[in-house]
Amino acid sequence: MGTKERLLSLLEQHKGEYLSGEDLASRLQVSRTAVWKAVNALRGAGYGIDAVQNRGYCLDVHTDILSLEGIRQRLEPRWQSLSLELVPCTASTNALVRERSGSGAAEGLVILANQQTQGRGRLGREFYSPPDTGIYMSLLLRPKNLEPGQAVKITTMAAVAACRAIEEVTNKEPQIKWVNDIFLNGKKVCGILTEGSYSLESGKLDDVVPGIGFNVYPPAGGFPEALAEIAGAILPQQLEDGKNRLAASFLNHFLSIYHGGQDYAPEYRARSLVIGRPIRVSSPAGTRKAYALDVDRDCRLIVRYEDGSVDTLSSAEVSIRDEEL
Numbered sequence: 001m002g003t004k005e006r007l008l009s010l011l012e013q014h015k016g017e018y019l020s021g022e023d024l025a026s027r028l029q030v031s032r033t034a035v036w037k038a039v040n041a042l043r044g045a046g047y048g049i050d051a052v053q054n055r056g057y058c059l060d061v062h063t064d065i066l067s068l069e070g071i072r073q074r075l076e077p078r079w080q081s082l083s084l085e086l087v088p089c090t091a092s093t094n095a096l097v098r099e100r101s102g103s104g105a106a107e108g109l110v111i112l113a114n115q116q117t118q119g120r121g122r123l124g125r126e127f128y129s130p131p132d133t134g135i136y137m138s139l140l141l142r143p144k145n146l147e148p149g150q151a152v153k154i155t156t157m158a159a160v161a162a163c164r165a166i167e168e169v170t171n172k173e174p175q176i177k178w179v180n181d182i183f184l185n186g187k188k189v190c191g192i193l194t195e196g197s198y199s200l201e202s203g204k205l206d207d208v209v210p211g212i213g214f215n216v217y218p219p220a221g222g223f224p225e226a227l228a229e230i231a232g233a234i235l236p237q238q239l240e241d242g243k244n245r246l247a248a249s250f251l252n253h254f255l256s257i258y259h260g261g262q263d264y265a266p267e268y269r270a271r272s273l274v275i276g277r278p279i280r281v282s283s284p285a286g287t288r289k290a291y292a293l294d295v296d297r298d299c300r301l302i303v304r305y306e307d308g309s310v311d312t313l314s315s316a317e318v319s320i321r322d323e324e325l
Contacts, residue, residue, distance in 0.1 A: 003030050004038040009069040011042075011049065011059035015241075020056035061240055066114055066135060070244030076252050085111045089131065091118040093138035094195055094211035100140065101197075101207045107142040112247065119213060121191050128227055130219045135247050138211040141258070146205045148198050152314055155180050155194045156299040158210045160264045161254035162190050163271050166214075166234055168249050169242060175273040178292070178301045178318050183273055187232025189215045212250065216243055269295040274318060279303070282317040289321065 001009070006028050010019065025032045039049055039057055048060030068084050075082065083106070090096050090113045097111050113136045116129030129136050141154065162182050163174045166189070174184045182190035196208040218233040235242055257264050269275070274292040281290050281303060290303040293310070301313040 003028060003034050004041045005069065007035065007038040008042055008047070008059075008067060009073075011047075011057065012067065012069045012073060015059045015063070016061040018050075018052060018055040018058045023056065062238065064238050064240060064242050064244075066112060066243045066247065070241055071112075071248045071251070074245060074248035074252075076256075079251060079255050081108075082251070082255075083109045085109070087111065087113050089113060089115040089117065092116055092120055092211075093136050094120065094193060094209050097138040097140050097209050097211075098195065098197075098207075101209065105140055107140055107207075109140040110137060110251065112137040116213075120193055120211075127191055127193070127213050128219075128224065128231070129213060133215070133217040133219045133233070135214040135216055135243055136211070137247065137250075138209050139254075141208045141210070143205060143208055146208070148196070148205055149314060151194055151196050151205065151208055152179060152299065154208050154210050154258075155192050156268050157257045157264060158192045158194070158212055158254055160268050160271070161250050161257060162192070162212060162214070163267075164253045165246050165249035166190070169239070169246050170234060174271070176268060176271045177273045177320070178295065179299070179315070183232075184234060185232060188230050189232050189234045214246060214250075216246065265295075265297050265299055268299050274301070274320060278321045280319045280321055281305075281313065282319070292318075 007024065010024065010027060021032045021035050024035045043049055046065055048063045050058045050060060066086065068086050072080065072084060093111050093113050093116065097109060100109055115131035116136050119127035119129035119136060121127040156179065159176045159180060159182060163176065166174045166184060172184060174182050177183055180192040181188050191213050192210060194208060194210045196205050198205045215231060215233045217235055217238065222228060223231045256262060272295055275294060277292055279290055279292050281288050288305055290305045293302045293304055295301055296312065302310065303313060304310050
């Protein structure tokens with residue numbers, strides 16, 4: 001890490017406290033001029049840093065900027081060795097992680113962005129990813145002995161982890177619209193897209209890349225007209241370190257489920273937004289009206305169609321029927 005990053009880490013650890021330039025220079029083993037330059041660079045990046053003569057520098061407690069230092073200090077000790085990267089803007093964090101995977105990156109790489117210019121959702125849809133208001137992240141996983149058809153398990157793990165993280169930050173209970181959308185207060189606030197590649201020889205997945213997009217705050221001017229009726233934000237206004245808290249909480253919960261073998265299916269079912277409701281099921285074969293009966297142990301959706309037939313879905317596009325709302 002450079003001087004700017006190490007200074008930010010110190011200020012994050014002592015947020016709300018004043019640290020003298022002399023003290024900071026000593027801890028960082030740089031000159032006071034280097035500290036002053038680093039402070040100005042952080043201010044230029046949007047960090048609120050107060051400077052008071054004879055007291056030093058203080059990071060504003062109301063600062064909410066996504067930072068590796070802010071995330072890492074909130075990670076559980078067992079996840080401290082994660083390879084975290086943060087980019088201001090990228091076309092797609094999923095595409096970036098998959099590119100790194102092709103170059104041999106190890107499992108555990110996490111790339112976060114403050115903005116995406118070509119964010120993707122399921123079925124090729126665009127995922128609206130404006131600057132400064134959301135968290136867009138992707139993880140590189142290399143699960144052993146996972147069949148391509150079982151990749152949905154990663155999506156459902158991520159959905160439960162996202163709900164837990166949102167609940168920790170807001171004290172509200174989000175719900176899951178099968179299979180990958182998180183709703184809060186009746187609006188979609190988080191989407192998950194899981195992609196992967198598999199070996200033709202073994203038929204097993206070589207890598208899996210879950211991408212998670214959180215709408216943390218409402219964008220300036222509101223959501224685009226096409227999204228205004230369905231999209232929402234997790235928080236109505238800025239919360240102290242809201243983004244870093246949310247990102248770290250998600251990683252803590254997701255990795256605990258993924259590596260720890262937690263039985264998360266009952267929680268996924270309990271958070272379901274669709275069980276007991278009339279829905280539409282869209283697949284390559286067409287769209288059919290149905291009734292969502294249950295979610296099974298593998299987080300597959302059990303539905304009953306209008307002709308009385310029952311089906312268990314591993315993948316499909318589901319929407320709640322508007323006329324029944």
